[in-house]
Amino acid sequence: MTPQRRTALVSIGAAGALVALKLGTGLASGSLGLVSEALHSGTDLVAALLTFFAIGVAGRPADEGHQYGHGKAEHLAALGEATVLALVSLAVAALAVTRLSGTVDDAVDPAWWVFAAVGLILAIDLVRTVVSLRTARRYRSEALRSNALHFGSDFVGTLAVLAGLLAATAGLPEGDSIAALFVAALVLVAAARLIRRNVDVLMDRAPxxxxxxxxxxxxxxxxxxxxxxxxxxxxxxxxxxxxxxxxxxxxxxxxxxxxxxxxxxxxxxxx
The missing domain is CATH 3.30.300 (GMP Synthetase; Chain A, domain 3)
Incomplete structure (x- = not known):
């Protein structure tokens, strides 16, 4: 197994663990911010799976039907995951707006174990971001670079969720929904950058x-x-x-x- 595929496989395991941890903690505490981060990590899980298989396809040598090789498989995977990210972030933003408007109950229970879970999530996000980015730079892999960008946005998003939970602890329950909106905006920006970069490659834009x-x-x-x-x-x-x-x-x-x-x-x- 190549180092690129090994890194992608580790990302799959980390993304799966984060989905379970964020979703379980978010549902138990009523934190929309953590639920939105769970959805974000869910798209990362799909992205990591796409990357794992795309790198395998991209690594195939050129053949009679693909004389320039199969490298664009990575960019197709990155484009697909960016589209999913954008759609999920819009859904999270809509739910956050309904909470802020009072249409949906905004009850959040920021117990001590919620903060412990967030601390663990931050540590995992930081480690997988650094590992994916180093491997992407070493092997010039666009799919792994897109994964690293997603993981980095996860880290920043989780920091925003932590700030929202601290606000809820201080008596401002709407802070959690504001954090969810911030995460959604962060994901939209990351998705737009990914779409633009990979469309340029797929359309053979001259570098x-x-x-x-x-x-x-x-x-x-x-x-x-x-x-x-x-x-x-x-x-x-x-x-x-x-x-x-x-x-x-x-x-x-x-x-x-x-x-x-x-x-x-x-x-x-x-x-």
């Missing part, structure tokens, strides 16, 4: 920074070559380049191949 680096690398080649065409696309943390260059008319075939190899080496170095 501006990579294109600038590629042009600069080709311009440094000696003897100089004329760049006729440069097209870039990305998938699963890799950049694919389609390059057409012109060499002096008097160059031998062997010289042309040597220049092409030099261009390829420079692009591999900078991309």
């Amino acid at each position: 501006a920074d990579a294109e600038e680096a590629a042009r600069a690398a080709i311009a440094r080649i000696d003897p100089p070559v004329e760049l006729s065409r440069l097209r870039l696309r990305q998938a699963a943390g890799r950049t694919f380049a389609d390059v057409v260059i012109s060499v002096p008319p008097g160059s031998a075939v062997g010289q042309g191949h040597a220049i092409a190899d030099r261009v390829e080496s420079e692009l591999e170095r900078v991309l």
Whole structure:
């Protein structure tokens, strides 16, 4: 099993444990903030499952039908989980508004064991965020990066829930619903960023920074070559380049191949 899939598998176990802990504590205490975080972690569980299988598909080598490989499977999974996140956050926000308006009872029981559970949740969220982010950076995995972003938003969301519970303890029960609204807004922002990033990749949007680096690398080649065409696309943390260059008319075939190899080496170095 690859390190990426191993990290995704650990995320599945952590997300499952958090769903049970947050939902059980939220229902027992009447905290909408914790229930919303349980739903958030539920989408993380789905996301981790998608990531686990998507990384397996993305790791397959290129074949006759997929000549650029299967890397976009990661981005399809990330796009799907972002859509689910957005829908769930809207449902949580609607419930929080009904509580704040008085349509639904706003009874919260912030007992000591609720705060103990929140402390444990924060510790788990922090550990899995750091582990996923380190692995994503090491292997340039977009799916694991999206997981890390979700886990980080879980951590911030749980801090907001803690603040809401402290407010409820101080005699402000609406603090829990306000915390739930904050979590919903946080999730919507994260989902929007994920959707935009992965739609750009799926639509083969040219990465501006990579294109600038590629042009600069080709311009440094000696003897100089004329760049006729440069097209870039990305998938699963890799950049694919389609390059057409012109060499002096008097160059031998062997010289042309040597220049092409030099261009390829420079692009591999900078991309």
